[in-house]
Amino acid sequence: MAEHAARRCCLGWDFSTQQVKVVAVDAELNVFYEDSVLFDRDLLEFGTQGGVHVHEDGLTVTSPVLMWVQALDIILEKMKASGFDFSQVLALSGAGQQHGSVYWKAGASQVLTSLSPDLLLHEQLQACFSIRDCPVWMDSSTTAQCRQLEATVGGAQALSCLTGSRAYERFTGNQIAKLYQQNPEAYSHTERISLVSSFAASLFLGSHSPIDYSDGSGMNLLRIQDKVWSQACLGACAPHLEEKLGLPVPSCSVVGAISSYFVQRYGFPPGCKVVAFTGDNPASLAGMRLEEGDIAVSLGTSDTLFLWLQEPTPTLEGHIFCNPVDPQHYMGLLCFKNGSLMREKIRDELASSSWSEFSKALQSTEMGNSGNLGFYFDVMEITPEIIGRHRFSAENHEVSAFPWDVEIRALIEGQFMAKKIHAEGLGYRVMPKTKILATGGASHNRDILQVLADVFGTPVYVIDTANSACVGSAYRAFHALPPFCLVSIY
């Protein structure tokens, strides 16, 4: 990276599954610095694959917390060596993979407040965690805890109305319940439980940072309407949990000034503000500058829908989180496992593995596919839980096959109609100013995007979201500063 002219900026961090990444964004919202540390490549001593350890049971998935700490050390040392001018950083914020949890051992807060600038973070935090292998979002070992939690509050729909989601194995409350049940000693030695996002913020703050409303919505513990912990859910998971979590805060909160460690070791200004970190998906919503009524569709291996919602209707499918930008609003998240995986399989089977042949089928068939309808799930779908290929003729009879071009249109129209139906189930309504922001591999195919526009009846724009969580975090840092600090973001 070329020498950086000194200029006021904010930093956006992303502690994701596979890497720690940082971007520096100036007051004109230009990204002028970025760097990353990939866990599998740059921290070989931890032996992760895709940033995680999948345990022998095939269900338990964890990541070493000290790997995350060491990755931050490496990035900061690289920035320092490159001549990055930390004195220009007005504020920083960040994102973390959602649902993961970090368990700070009793006494950790004293260590955090008295870090020596002569040493790296990981050299000083070795003894600060009651467990070193943290459960992350890919874990699916807590089904028993999920059923127990739902039973406590009156069922799956009741839990969804309370916390925004039915119980999911990856959600943090169920993970905490499992730790308490299987390792009560570690739990009793824990002074604080952080999400990955608030853990990362704590490193910069030099004390325990609070959990924000948006990422806290991914725990099955936060009452999303009044933004307080649900006593019923806390009690169902583990004792004395509220004191270990601390009070949640609005995602736009300034949680404090950067710790003296970073001032003395790297030259950050003492007044550099730390803005609450949040989950990667809420941060991406901010990074894509989604506004009320907008939809973001990530067309990747699995498809993900981000919705800006004013009046959510929690259901058994998908998730409602508190909105990271406007604390009065919400965001919806819907994950569809059979995304590009299905599109590529049908392309290979019917269009000679060619996207141009695939497109010809969409060009040669009409919108509505003459009433033919198809739903294709070669792996167990998340939304809803179903598997198999299901085709229906215009006369509403189930059929075993369609002509190749009808099949291709049925796949794409079916995928997007399912998205619209489930989005409306969460309370989403297309508005006159609605726009769809499409990203991910399939967003490079205009014919697929045309079907998306036809199904939703709205314009579709393509955006690059490679750094959306990082950039969104930098935007959120600016957003927390006095208006003179930046051009308008929202």
Ligand SMILES: O=C(CO)[C@@H](O)[C@H](O)CF
């Ligand atoms: O579990 C998820 C959302 O509910 C994932 O998108 C994780 O946030 C990825 F880190």
